[in-house]
Amino acid sequence: MDFSLSQAINIISEKLMEWLKSFTAMLPNFVIAILVLVLFIIIAKLIRRLSNKLVGNFSDRPVIKSLFSNSIYVAVIILGLLIGLKILHLEQAVGSLLAGAGIIGLALGFAFQDISANLISGVMMAFRRPIEVGQLIESNGFIGKVDKINLRVTQIKSLDGKHVLIPNKDVYQNPIINYTKDSDRRVDLAVGVGYEDDLEKAKKLAIDAVQQIDGLKQGREVKLFYTEFGGSSINYVIQFWLSEAGQQFFLEARSQAIMNIKKAYAEGGIDIPFPIxxxxxxxxxxxxxxxxxxxxxxxxxxxxxxxxxxxxxxxx
Incomplete structure (x- = not known):
C-alpha cells in the first residue's frame, strides 16, 4: 500500500515537472501571444472608430453604423486570436476552430436564411435609400407613412392608424410606390356621360369644374380623354395634378372634383346615367x-x- 502511494506521488510529481518545463519553455511565446492579442484589441478599437466615421458618410442610421463597426471589431480580434494560437504552435486548434466556425456558419445560414435575407436587404436599403422615414409609400398591398426602418423589418403606419411590420426582404425585392419622392401627384378620375349628351360641352364643363379646385399644380394642364363606349354611357378619364402628394390632400381634391363635376353637369343639363x-x-x-x-x-x-x-x- 505504501509502495503504491509513493509510486503515484512520483508519477504526479514527474507530470507536474514536465508541465512546468513545458510552460517555462512556452512562456516567452505565451507572453508574445498575449501582447499580440492586446495589440489587436487596440487596433480593433481604432478601426471601429474609423469605420463609424466612414460608414457615416454613406448612412446616418445608428443601427448600420453599429453593425459594420462591431463586425469589423470582432473580425480583427478573431484575427489576433488566430495569430496568437499560431505563435503558441497550436496549429491543430486553429484548424479545428476554423472548421467548426465554418460548419456552424453553414448550419446557421440554412436555419435562419429568412432572417439573413432580411438583414442583407436592410443593409442594402440603408445604402440605396429607396425610402425614408416619414415618406408615404405603398408596398406589398399596404399604404402608409414609414415610421421605422430596422435591419430586419420596415414599420409603416397605415392610413387607418394601424402599425404594419413588413420584412425588409419583401420591401426590397418587390415594387415600391413612393408618393412623397416627388412633391406633386396626379389624380385620374373616371366619369361617364349619356349617349345623347354633347361631348364637347361635357368636356368643357368638366375641365372648368376641376380647375376651380384649390391646390392644383401650377403649369400643369387639366386633361380629359374619352376612353370607351360603355354599356350605358360614354366614359372618359380626367387627369389633373396636385401641388402636394399627401394622401389626405389627394382624397380631398378627388372628392371636390366629383362634387364640382356633378354640380356643373346638373346645371348644364348633362346626364351621368345609371348602369343599365x-x-x-x-x-x-x-x-x-x-x-x-x-x-x-x-x-x-x-x-x-x-x-x-x-x-x-x-x-x-
Missing part, C-alpha cells in the same frame, strides 16, 4: 308565361262567377 342591364328572355318563355297568366285569369273569373251565383241563391 338588358335581360334577353327567349320568346318561348315569354309565351309560356303569358299562357299561364291567361289560364289563371280565366280560372279566377269562373270562380268569381260561381261565387256570385251562390250569393244570389242564398238571397232568394
Amino acid at each position: 342591364r338588358t335581360l334577353d328572355v327567349p320568346q318561348e318563355l315569354i309565351d309560356a308565361i303569358a299562357n299561364k297568366t291567361d289560364q289563371q285569369s280565366a280560372e279566377d273569373s269562373k270562380a268569381s262567377k260561381k261565387s256570385s251565383q251562390g250569393e244570389k241563391g242564398d238571397t232568394q
Whole structure:
C-alpha cells in the first residue's frame, strides 16, 4: 500500500515537472501571444472608430453604423486570436476552430436564411435609400407613412392608424410606390356621360369644374380623354395634378372634383346615367308565361262567377 502511494506521488510529481518545463519553455511565446492579442484589441478599437466615421458618410442610421463597426471589431480580434494560437504552435486548434466556425456558419445560414435575407436587404436599403422615414409609400398591398426602418423589418403606419411590420426582404425585392419622392401627384378620375349628351360641352364643363379646385399644380394642364363606349354611357378619364402628394390632400381634391363635376353637369343639363342591364328572355318563355297568366285569369273569373251565383241563391 505504501509502495503504491509513493509510486503515484512520483508519477504526479514527474507530470507536474514536465508541465512546468513545458510552460517555462512556452512562456516567452505565451507572453508574445498575449501582447499580440492586446495589440489587436487596440487596433480593433481604432478601426471601429474609423469605420463609424466612414460608414457615416454613406448612412446616418445608428443601427448600420453599429453593425459594420462591431463586425469589423470582432473580425480583427478573431484575427489576433488566430495569430496568437499560431505563435503558441497550436496549429491543430486553429484548424479545428476554423472548421467548426465554418460548419456552424453553414448550419446557421440554412436555419435562419429568412432572417439573413432580411438583414442583407436592410443593409442594402440603408445604402440605396429607396425610402425614408416619414415618406408615404405603398408596398406589398399596404399604404402608409414609414415610421421605422430596422435591419430586419420596415414599420409603416397605415392610413387607418394601424402599425404594419413588413420584412425588409419583401420591401426590397418587390415594387415600391413612393408618393412623397416627388412633391406633386396626379389624380385620374373616371366619369361617364349619356349617349345623347354633347361631348364637347361635357368636356368643357368638366375641365372648368376641376380647375376651380384649390391646390392644383401650377403649369400643369387639366386633361380629359374619352376612353370607351360603355354599356350605358360614354366614359372618359380626367387627369389633373396636385401641388402636394399627401394622401389626405389627394382624397380631398378627388372628392371636390366629383362634387364640382356633378354640380356643373346638373346645371348644364348633362346626364351621368345609371348602369343599365338588358335581360334577353327567349320568346318561348315569354309565351309560356303569358299562357299561364291567361289560364289563371280565366280560372279566377269562373270562380268569381260561381261565387256570385251562390250569393244570389242564398238571397232568394
